[in-house]
Amino acid sequence: MFDGSGNAAFSGTLADYISAKGPDLLARWDAHQDWFDARMGRGVDPYCKVALTRTGTLAQSRLRCGRVVEGPNFASQDYLNLSSHPAIAEAARNAINEFGVHSAGSSALMGCTALSEELERRLAAFLGYSDCTVFPTGWGAGYGIVKTLVRPDDHVVIDCLSHACLQEGARNATRNVHAFPHLSNDAVARRLTRIRDENPDAGILVVTETVFSMDSDVPNLRELQALCRRHGATLLVDVAHDLGAIGPTGRGYLELMNLVGQVDIVMGSFSKTFATNGGFVASNHRAMKLMLRGHCGPLLFSNAISPVQAAIALAALDIVQGEEGAELRGQLLASSVALRSAFKDAGFKVGGQPTAIVPIYLGDARTSRLMTREMHEAGILVNLVEHPAVARNACRWRAQVMAKHDLEQVGRFVSAAAAARDRISKEISCAT
Ligand SMILES: Cc1ncc(COP(=O)(O)O)c(C=O)c1O
Structure with missing residues (x-):
């Protein structure tokens, strides 16, 4: 539960806030707001992003804290790039x-x-x-x-x-x-x-x-x-x-x-x-x-x-x-396979079948929030999924691939993720 300390941003889950008690229907949500604001203050609220450009494999988006992230976009659902x-x-x-x-x-x-x-x-x-x-x-x-x-x-x-x-x-x-x-x-x-x-x-x-x-x-x-x-x-x-x-x-x-x-x-x-x-x-x-x-x-x-x-x-x-659809599906599958293999080669656990969704497992809430913050700093747009949408300690990026993603964008994402993981695990081992 939100305790006012800086640690709240890295612990707890949405599930902690959905059954708050009390007769005031609106006041029940204050702790929820405080928790998200604490997360925002530490750069670990990746939700409610606002697109500033059209949907595409490259995009510009504004986080709730006002920070603008621009670069490869793995956070949109537009599997065959038909929206443009x-x-x-x-x-x-x-x-x-x-x-x-x-x-x-x-x-x-x-x-x-x-x-x-x-x-x-x-x-x-x-x-x-x-x-x-x-x-x-x-x-x-x-x-x-x-x-x-x-x-x-x-x-x-x-x-x-x-x-x-x-x-x-x-x-x-x-x-x-x-x-x-x-x-x-x-x-x-x-x-x-x-x-x-x-x-x-x-x-x-x-x-x-x-x-x-x-x-x-x-x-x-x-x-x-x-x-x-x-x-x-x-x-x-x-x-x-x-x-x-x-x-x-x-x-x-x-x-x-x-x-x-x-x-x-x-x-x-x-x-x-x-x-x-x-x-x-x-x-x-x-x-x-x-x-x-x-x-x-x-x-x-x-x-x-x-x-x-x-x-x-x-x-x-x-x-x-039509034929274009078949070609785009071929490109989508190739993009998915490329992203999945590159993440696996870099030592990440990747789930499921090759589809437009690529689940990349990150583990606990703290690590996954820090990893996602690092992606924003590296100019990568990706969605984090946490408990209760998935099991506790099974937080993941649900990367969404599009037909037109290219190998350079895939490479930027995977290198940024590998560098972030190495930095974060070093910080954790120094702290213990
Ligand atoms: C499996 C599944 N079913 C249904 C929906 C709802 O679709 P829509 O975004 O069109 O409301 C979604 C979207 O989140 C979904 O992932």
């Missing part, structure tokens, strides 16, 4: 000219546009389903599909590292939430057997992701889907991090596993590869669209995706499905 693609900017301008900037209503009323309708049709075909519904955010799609499908007497069996939108949807839908150890299909099988024995009539939703966003690892989805069918459960897979960015035709790990169109329900986000905000839910079920439009809070009670967002996602999908 001229065809996408032109599609956005055309959409503004034709439809204006705003959807001006819920998709249940008159917020859909010819563009959002075309996007749903094109995405359904790309994903191999008969139906797709787009949302204004990926978060709303994930939260909304779980919360709308699952009723209080139903059960959710969810990978313990699933994204917050899925976890929150599950917790708000039912008390019967069974988190299973990360990637363990054996654990899913045990839970499904038990739940079915005890509740033959309950609905069961099994929830996982293709590529996990903190570890870049992947479940065995073929086995999981077969398990769900055997026990009368429905499988939902979040494809936010690989759709468009992985696979010969950009259909992600579902394509690599020969499962395109075969998983019960997929959901995803446009915010990683498709250069805009927004998300979707796709399936072969005839009742899905009207169920979501009429009963899913984040869709029904929120304005629809804007015409500009829909036009951007459509133009991104054109690129993803």
